[in-house]
Amino acid sequence: MNANNLLTWLSAKGSGTWSRYRAAVDELQVSDHANGEDEDFHEDVPDSSSLPIHHRLKLNLERLGHAEFFRKDFKNGWRVVPPVLACASNQPEVVGILCGARTDQLLALIEDASSDLHITATNQKECPDRISIIANDQRRLQSVAETVGLHFQPEAAKTLLAAAPPIDDLQLLKLAELPFGPDWEVKRFSSKTLGWVSTTADEARSASFGLFRFQMAFRPQYYLRLHRKEYTIPVQVGKYIVLRKHRRRVISYDDDKQTFSVPISCRPPLLVDRALTLCSGLIPRVEERRLKYRNVSKAIALKTAALLKE
Amino acid sequence: MVTIWLIILIVAIVFGVVISVWLALRRRTSGRTGPFQSQEHETPRETPAKPIIGEVEKPVVCDEGEKDPIELTAANDLESQGDDHLDLNDDEDKDEIKKEKEKEQTATPVEDGSSTEAPEEQPSETVISPEVQNGMPQRPELSVDEGKDDTEVEITDSEIGRVIPQHEEPIISTTELTVVDTETESEDTRTAEPILLEDEVTVIKHETEKLPERPNGKDVEPVSAKRQKTTPRKKPPKYQPTVRTPESTKRDKRQEKEGKKESRVRSLKISVHIVFGLRKKCRVSLLPARSDDIGEEIEVRGPNGQEPWSVYQDEWYSSILPPNIDKLLKQGGIWQHPGVQTQWVLSGREIYVLAPSPSSNIHGYVSIPRLILGEDHLVLCTKDQQVNVQEALAEAGCSKTTIISDDSSVPDNWILFESVLPKIPIQHDSEAGIYNILRPTHALEIVMKGGIRLSHSIWLNGYPPYIRIRGVSGDETEVMIDGRSASVDSNGNYSSSGWDKPGLHTVFAGGVTQSYELVDGVQEWSMFDAFVYRPNFAETIDRTIIICGPIVAPNTVDGDVSLTPSTNACFLGAIPGQIAFSPKPFNVRSSEFLAISGFPLVWTLPTNPLVSDRSLACVKLIRSQHVVLKHSGAFLDNRENVLRWCYKILEASYKRLRIIPDTVESHELWTDYKRAAHRLRRRLR
Numbered sequence: 001m002n003a004n005n006l007l008t009w010l011s012a013k014g015s016g017t018w019s020r021y022r023a024a025v026d027e028l029q030v031s032d033h034a035n036g037e038d039e040d041f042h043e044d045v046p047d048s049s050s051l052p053i054h055h056r057l058k059l060n061l062e063r064l065g066h067a068e069f070f071r072k073d074f075k076n077g078w079r080v081v082p083p084v085l086a087c088a089s090n091q092p093e094v095v096g097i098l099c100g101a102r103t104d105q106l107l108a109l110i111e112d113a114s115s116d117l118h119i120t121a122t123n124q125k126e127c128p129d130r131i132s133i134i135a136n137d138q139r140r141l142q143s144v145a146e147t148v149g150l151h152f153q154p155e156a157a158k159t160l161l162a163a164a165p166p167i168d169d170l171q172l173l174k175l176a177e178l179p180f181g182p183d184w185e186v187k188r189f190s191s192k193t194l195g196w197v198s199t200t201a202d203e204a205r206s207a208s209f210g211l212f213r214f215q216m217a218f219r220p221q222y223y224l225r226l227h228r229k230e231y232t233i234p235v236q237v238g239k240y241i242v243l244r245k246h247r248r249r250v251i252s253y254d255d256d257k258q259t260f261s262v263p264i265s266c267r268p269p270l271l272v273d274r275a276l277t278l279c280s281g282l283i284p285r286v287e288e289r290r291l292k293y294r295n296v297s298k299a300i301a302l303k304t305a306a307l308l309k310e
Numbered sequence: 311m312v313t314i315w316l317i318i319l320i321v322a323i324v325f326g327v328v329i330s331v332w333l334a335l336r337r338r339t340s341g342r343t344g345p346f347q348s349q350e351h352e353t354p355r356e357t358p359a360k361p362i363i364g365e366v367e368k369p370v371v372c373d374e375g376e377k378d379p380i381e382l383t384a385a386n387d388l389e390s391q392g393d394d395h396l397d398l399n400d401d402e403d404k405d406e407i408k409k410e411k412e413k414e415q416t417a418t419p420v421e422d423g424s425s426t427e428a429p430e431e432q433p434s435e436t437v438i439s440p441e442v443q444n445g446m447p448q449r450p451e452l453s454v455d456e457g458k459d460d461t462e463v464e465i466t467d468s469e470i471g472r473v474i475p476q477h478e479e480p481i482i483s484t485t486e487l488t489v490v491d492t493e494t495e496s497e498d499t500r501t502a503e504p505i506l507l508e509d510e511v512t513v514i515k516h517e518t519e520k521l522p523e524r525p526n527g528k529d530v531e532p533v534s535a536k537r538q539k540t541t542p543r544k545k546p547p548k549y550q551p552t553v554r555t556p557e558s559t560k561r562d563k564r565q566e567k568e569g570k571k572e573s574r575v576r577s578l579k580i581s582v583h584i585v586f587g588l589r590k591k592c593r594v595s596l597l598p599a600r601s602d603d604i605g606e607e608i609e610v611r612g613p614n615g616q617e618p619w620s621v622y623q624d625e626w627y628s629s630i631l632p633p634n635i636d637k638l639l640k641q642g643g644i645w646q647h648p649g650v651q652t653q654w655v656l657s658g659r660e661i662y663v664l665a666p667s668p669s670s671n672i673h674g675y676v677s678i679p680r681l682i683l684g685e686d687h688l689v690l691c692t693k694d695q696q697v698n699v700q701e702a703l704a705e706a707g708c709s710k711t712t713i714i715s716d717d718s719s720v721p722d723n724w725i726l727f728e729s730v731l732p733k734i735p736i737q738h739d740s741e742a743g744i745y746n747i748l749r750p751t752h753a754l755e756i757v758m759k760g761g762i763r764l765s766h767s768i769w770l771n772g773y774p775p776y777i778r779i780r781g782v783s784g785d786e787t788e789v790m791i792d793g794r795s796a797s798v799d800s801n802g803n804y805s806s807s808g809w810d811k812p813g814l815h816t817v818f819a820g821g822v823t824q825s826y827e828l829v830d831g832v833q834e835w836s837m838f839d840a841f842v843y844r845p846n847f848a849e850t851i852d853r854t855i856i857i858c859g860p861i862v863a864p865n866t867v868d869g870d871v872s873l874t875p876s877t878n879a880c881f882l883g884a885i886p887g888q889i890a891f892s893p894k895p896f897n898v899r900s901s902e903f904l905a906i907s908g909f910p911l912v913w914t915l916p917t918n919p920l921v922s923d924r925s926l927a928c929v930k931l932i933r934s935q936h937v938v939l940k941h942s943g944a945f946l947d948n949r950e951n952v953l954r955w956c957y958k959i960l961e962a963s964y965k966r967l968r969i970i971p972d973t974v975e976s977h978e979l980w981t982d983y984k985r986a987a988h989r990l991r992r993r994l995r
Contacts, residue, residue, distance in 0.1 A: 005762055005773070008770065008773070009764075009770070011831065011832065011835075012764060012831020012832055013764065013832065014835060019606070019620050019622050020621070020623070023622050023623040023626075026673035027623070027672070027673065029673060065859035065860040066859070067859075068858065068859065071838075071840045071841075072842075073838065073839070079838060081835070081837075081858055081859030081860075081861070082835035082836060082858075082859075084859055084860050084861055086860035099860050100835070100860075101832075103831070105833075139934070151837070151861055153862065154872075154873075155873050156860040158873055158902060159872075159873055159904065160857070160860065160862060162862075162873055162902065162903055162904040163855045163857055163862045163871075163904055164843070164857075165843050165845075169843075171843055271841065271857065274860065278860055299901065299902075
């Protein structure tokens with residue numbers, strides 16, 4: 001079995017709880033290709049090699065825009081995204097990447113509607129196949145989407161980046177209080193090591209600035225201490241705020257190879273990650289402890305750097 | 311004259327005295343049988359209960375002119391208590407009191423054998439002494455508060471109500487005692503002997519003593535009507551015998567019910583679950599079964615205290631990994647969920663047989679009752695049982711078993727046999743005890759594996775399960791699917807014509823039936839708000855953006871979102887008058903930004919085309935849509951906006967800004983808009 005069946009299951013169910021999703025991953029026996037060199041995307045697991053398959057699949061499904069997990073309306077669950085043809089202009093061609101729900105009937109319809117176009121299915125590790133439709137004109141892809149009944153998102157990566165708030169946007173912060181009690185394991189994000197360093201809750205409370213992780217029983221909570229106030233914040237956003245504060249630059253871009261890369265521990269916030277992934281429709285490669293996003297244009301790299309305040 | 315008048319007066323007085331004496335003598339001799347006297351006797355019979363039911367009875371007393379001192383006292387007391395007690399005296403109580411009075415009347419000849427005027431006095435005393443004595447009619451309620459179970463009193467009362475008409479037995483005076491005893495004493499001690507009356511007195515005294523603890527009875531107000539209702543129930547002390555039998559029967563019934571309830575506590579199994587991870591590391595855990603009527607998130611009390619469980623699948627909760635799993639496996643354990651009268655039982659033993667889940671819904675191996683012929687198993691046993699297990703497995707034809715014992719993931723003092731593939735059926739023997747589970751027998755089982763299962767026995771259409779038979783050797787078993795004979799392929803999968811079509815299917819083999827259903831899943835998916843952001847440049851426009859997967863959309867039905875060059879902050883729609891301006895976002899470092907409008911965007915252009923830099927500025931086509939001149943909406947009605955719409959197009963045209971995309975269609979469409987703007991400007995000027 002592979003992740004395609006998982007996406008089919010997600011599409012057939014529409015939405016569900018996290019536990020049901022985990023059970024489906026087990027039941028469908030999605031291949032576990034972990035080789036101990038996977039990215040450190042889950043902050044509560046110190047050893048990335050021991051990350052369970054369902055977490056890696058979750059991240060890949062979110063990156064590729066197939067499903068959303070743990071949002072406002074389903075805080076302990078998931079929901080599949082409606083089928084979308086996400087476009088990326090790749091001069092002189094335009095590539096449409098199929099995201100969201102996927103069924104056999106839908107694929108058959110797409111095949112019928114784009115008989116004159118080039119459709120490719122690329123197998124990927126631990127995520128559903130990339131199905132891309134290549135056309136010379138964006139309007140052709142739009143007509144395919146309209147025929148089949150897909151949502152159509154032109155310039156998907158650029159639009160996502162344009163819509164995503166920068167890391168210092170106040171919308172990403174939520175005023176909170178640091179948890180009390182002696183049972184919390186407290187760590188602080190270090191901009192030098194790009195890792196977590198042990199500290200104490202008292203130090204966290206007295207610190208003027210810093211990103212702190214309070215963890216109890218595999219449930220980490222992240223707090224940004226800023227201007228003597230505490231905020232809950234998405235951990236990846238918090239990391240880039242710390243990097244920005246310490247003027248540490250971690251991103252790099254290779255214009256020749258059209259490759260954008262970040263350290264494994266500094267994966268960009270989800271929407272930026274999604275935008276970078278949708279540039280190619282392929283999940284980033286892990287090379288030399290860095291995540292490398294492919295087919296990223298300079299404009300997108302610049303916009304990403306602007307959002308990350310790098 | 312004066313003397314004469316005095317004499318007359320004296321004579322008259324004497325005459326009057328004589329007459330009155332005569333009348334008095336006459337009345338005495340006439341006896342008690344007169345109509346007047348009979349009325350006098352009837353009245354007190356009914357009055358005793360009247361004060362209890364409150365002020366309603368008081369006017370009756372006054373109207374009749376009967377000045378029964380007891381009655382008046384009661385009425386006055388009630389009156390002085392105000393309205394606080396009115397709510398305690400409901401109609402039901404009246405009825406019950408009436409019934410009670412009837413019962414008392416029925417019982418009085420016997421009960422008051424020691425009283426010479428029992429018919430008149432007994433009811434009055436019975437009512438007043440607990441109810442209105444010292445102006446505290448709420449006293450019985452207090453006694454209810456003091457440890458008397460409402461239910462108990464209720465039972466007694468209801469039984470009395472039913473039994474009294476049928477029984478007129480003389481042993482009555484212990485009734486109240488029975489009411490008290492029902493909870494505290496055994497049935498053997500509850501006799502009808504008069505000595506128990508002492509206990510009754512004790513009870514009443516006890517209640518009386520407790521009474522002053524309440525501040526003047528003012529806290530009676532919150533006592534519910536139900537409690538008030540119980541007041542008379544405790545009262546009747548006379549029907550103990552009649553109540554007792556049904557009471558004891560009832561108690562037995564209750565006990566039986568409790569017993570039944572206990573037996574109704576459902577037991578679900580806890581299976582042992584083994585999963586192999588990376589580098590053949592195994593993980594031994596416990597897998598609690600789940601029933602549909604039990605919640606997805608529950609709290610159970612187990613051998614290690616309180617544990618939260620969350621659902622894993624329809625049939626299972628997530629596996630648990632107790633720190634003392636080695637002991638639990640051997641000794642067993644019980645996890646209880648009091649809320650749903652369910653317990654999970656792990657029966658402790660020294661040998662466990664595990665196999666892949668029959669429906670393949672659980673990854674790894676799950677404990678099963680015994681070895682199955684031809685199936686791959688794991689056998690988990692204590693180290694003490696290693697030799698015996700090895701011998702038993704060898705008897706069953708498991709020749710290639712391997713042992714995992716040093717792995718830290720196997721519980722302490724346990725070893726794991728891998729690749730257990732029994733081939734020889736062995737007859738069970740009661741003397742073999744636990745080793746019978748290592749003796750495979752012919753036990754046919756229909757197994758449905760693979761496919762995409764949506765729930766229980768429902769699979770997704772197009773992804774049916776593989777149908778296999780296990781537990782039997784050879785192909786002698788005939789398998790029927792939907793009544794049609796099924797064929798088997800080289801992998802052991804059975805199929806027949808139409809077995810993978812949508813609908814319900816039934817598999818029959820060797821007397822065993824199992825069904826599965828193929829259905830279509832969700833076919834329509836709607837967009838939802840995964841992320842909602844308000845762009846900082848959109849504060850004046852008051853619009854938010856919704857992001858769902860790769861989709862970026864406005865939060866309004868008519869709105870539109872699109873990328874536009876950072877030079878273009880003027881947005882135009884297809885209807886003249888559809889024009890909007892966006893302040894240039896201050897933090898935009900890229901060449902484009904997100905245009906948000908309340909109408910479908912067609913063109914974006916510089917805010918002031920006439921002063922824009924031709925080398926940088928452009929007119930960008932967002933959506934190919936022809937101009938709509940015949941529109942009755944508000945846009946065309948707004949003359950100012952229509953003129954602005956026209957002027958922006960004409961200015962951009964006059965400036966000869968580039969059209970993006972630079973296609974024939976774009977230029978033609980721009981020309982149409984230009985003409986429309988010309989016409990409208992002439993008309994509106």
